[in-house]
Amino acid sequence: MTHCNNIVTIGFDGDDTLWHNESLFSLTQERFRALLSQSADPAALDRRLLEVERANLGVYGYGIKGFVLSLIETAITVTDGRVPARDLQALIEFGKAMLQHPVELLDGVAEVVEALSGRFRLLLITKGDLFDQESKIARSGLAERFHGVEIVSEKDPATYRRVLERHGVDPAGFLMVGNxxxxxILPVLEIGARAVHIPYHITWAHELAEAPADGYLGIGTMRDLPRLLGL
Ligand SMILES: [Mg+2]
Structure with a gap:
C-alpha cells in the first residue's frame, strides 16, 4: 500500500479513463472498412490508415478532426483517387457524429471523482483537439470537481513537468491515473511522480507501449482507486 502514500494531487487522463473514447474511433473505423470494402481488404486498410495517421500526427495533432482528414486521405490513396465525393461526404459525417456523440462516463467515475475531490487536489490532464476536449469536459459534468484542466498536445516528461510547475505541484506528491x-504512465515515472494504470478494453495501436516491469500499479477499474489511496 506504500505506492500511494503522501499523495497530495491526483492527475486524471480524460479519454478512456474518465469517459469512453476509443470505442467511438473503433466503431467509426468499422464503418470506414464497410464503406471501402470494394476497394481494400480490411487488414490492408487498417494498416494504411495507421500509417497515414502517424504521418499526420505532426501536422494535425491528436483528435477527431485530424482522424477524419486521415480517413479521407486513406480513402483517396486506396482508390487511386477514384473515391466518389459521396463517400468523402460520408466520412465527413462520420466525424461530425463522433464530435457530437454524448460523453459517456466509465463505470464508477462520477462517484470516485466526487469522493476524491474533497481530499485531494484533482487535475484533468488530457491531450487532443482543444475545442473537442473542452466540449467533452463541459458535457462530462465533472469540470467543477477539478482544480485545474490542462489540454496538452503531447504527454511527454517535459509537458508533465510544465503542468505540475504551473500548478505548484511537487512530483513527489503527485499521482497520475490513466489508461x-x-x-x-511512462513519462510520469520519468519525472519522479507515481502512476496508476487502468486499462481500457481497446488501445489505439499508436498508444501501445511495452509496459515497464515495475514502478507503477495497475487496477481493473476506477472503483479500485479509493482503496489504493487508503479510503
Ligand atoms: Mg486516455
Whole structure:
C-alpha cells in the first residue's frame, strides 16, 4: 500500500479513463472498412490508415478532426483517387457524429471523482483537439470537481513537468491515473511522480507501449482507486 502514500494531487487522463473514447474511433473505423470494402481488404486498410495517421500526427495533432482528414486521405490513396465525393461526404459525417456523440462516463467515475475531490487536489490532464476536449469536459459534468484542466498536445516528461510547475505541484506528491502506458504512465515515472494504470478494453495501436516491469500499479477499474489511496 506504500505506492500511494503522501499523495497530495491526483492527475486524471480524460479519454478512456474518465469517459469512453476509443470505442467511438473503433466503431467509426468499422464503418470506414464497410464503406471501402470494394476497394481494400480490411487488414490492408487498417494498416494504411495507421500509417497515414502517424504521418499526420505532426501536422494535425491528436483528435477527431485530424482522424477524419486521415480517413479521407486513406480513402483517396486506396482508390487511386477514384473515391466518389459521396463517400468523402460520408466520412465527413462520420466525424461530425463522433464530435457530437454524448460523453459517456466509465463505470464508477462520477462517484470516485466526487469522493476524491474533497481530499485531494484533482487535475484533468488530457491531450487532443482543444475545442473537442473542452466540449467533452463541459458535457462530462465533472469540470467543477477539478482544480485545474490542462489540454496538452503531447504527454511527454517535459509537458508533465510544465503542468505540475504551473500548478505548484511537487512530483513527489503527485499521482497520475490513466489508461495509456505510453502517455499516462511512462513519462510520469520519468519525472519522479507515481502512476496508476487502468486499462481500457481497446488501445489505439499508436498508444501501445511495452509496459515497464515495475514502478507503477495497475487496477481493473476506477472503483479500485479509493482503496489504493487508503479510503
Ligand atoms: Mg486516455
Amino acid at each position: 495509456s502506458v505510453r502517455s499516462d
